[in-house]
Amino acid sequence: MNDSVNILIIEDEEDINHLLCNIIRTNGYTPKPAYSGTEAIIYIESQKWDMVLLDLMLPGLSGEEILKKISKESSVPVIIISAKLETQTKIDALRAGADDYITKPFDIEEVSARIDSCLRRYRHMPDVSITNQIHHKDLVLDTDTKMAIVNGNELNLTAREYKILFLLMSSPKKVFTKANLFESVWHEDFYGDDNTINVHMSNLRSKLSKANPNEAYIETIWGMGYRLKS
Numbered sequence: 001m002n003d004s005v006n007i008l009i010i011e012d013e014e015d016i017n018h019l020l021c022n023i024i025r026t027n028g029y030t031p032k033p034a035y036s037g038t039e040a041i042i043y044i045e046s047q048k049w050d051m052v053l054l055d056l057m058l059p060g061l062s063g064e065e066i067l068k069k070i071s072k073e074s075s076v077p078v079i080i081i082s083a084k085l086e087t088q089t090k091i092d093a094l095r096a097g098a099d100d101y102i103t104k105p106f107d108i109e110e111v112s113a114r115i116d117s118c119l120r121r122y123r124h125m126p127d128v129s130i131t132n133q134i135h136h137k138d139l140v141l142d143t144d145t146k147m148a149i150v151n152g153n154e155l156n157l158t159a160r161e162y163k164i165l166f167l168l169m170s171s172p173k174k175v176f177t178k179a180n181l182f183e184s185v186w187h188e189d190f191y192g193d194d195n196t197i198n199v200h201m202s203n204l205r206s207k208l209s210k211a212n213p214n215e216a217y218i219e220t221i222w223g224m225g226y227r228l229k230s
Helices: 014-026 037-046 063-073 087-095 108-128 159-170 178-185 195-211
Strands: 006-010 030-034 051-054 078-082 100-103 133-136 139-142 147-150 153-155 218-221 225-228
Touching: 006 014, 006 037, 014 030, 014 108, 030 037, 037 063, 051 063, 051 108, 063 078, 063 087, 078 087, 078 108, 087 100, 087 195, 100 108, 108 159, 133 159, 139 159, 153 195, 159 178, 159 195, 159 225, 178 195, 178 225, 195 218
Parallel strands: 006 030, 006 051, 051 078, 078 100
Antiparallel strands: 133 139, 139 147, 147 153, 218 225
């Protein structure tokens, strides 16, 4: 089954691109290298991908521009692999739709594990529900297509934003702590770093608000966490 998993590697440094391709092949997936933003766009527009590994500093189109395009047009998971270490750069990338951010120089085993983990989360998401639609107010979540529709308008959600919304809508009365959300969506232990949850929740709320400014869908229970707003 893994040989059908196609991963696009957008990285202009040839040695690093080759290394990432080798990691992906070792994991049993199929890599496709792209060495510029312009080349990457051609591949993105001509084929469906299961994942994209994306450098930010590229010739042609920048990584930020490519991320914006991918997030707007699909829900394919994107892992940023960049030498940019600034916290704000990471936050901006997560807000723009990235699912993970790895800094260079990277550890081969860590990259391998994160690719596997991200693919596992993404590919298993449609299997969590036995019904194909969940409704709340004018919000409809279709678990077959992984689409969220507000007031008839489709939202462009990332894989993690979808999973957060699915959890909240699946248990509308439950208050989810940040640890609940992180461990359910990221499948990793929560060590108290709120920033990742805050960024994704803020982004999700912003998209919901733009779709219907007159309605609130998620409420913060101060000191506890989040739940679907009744």
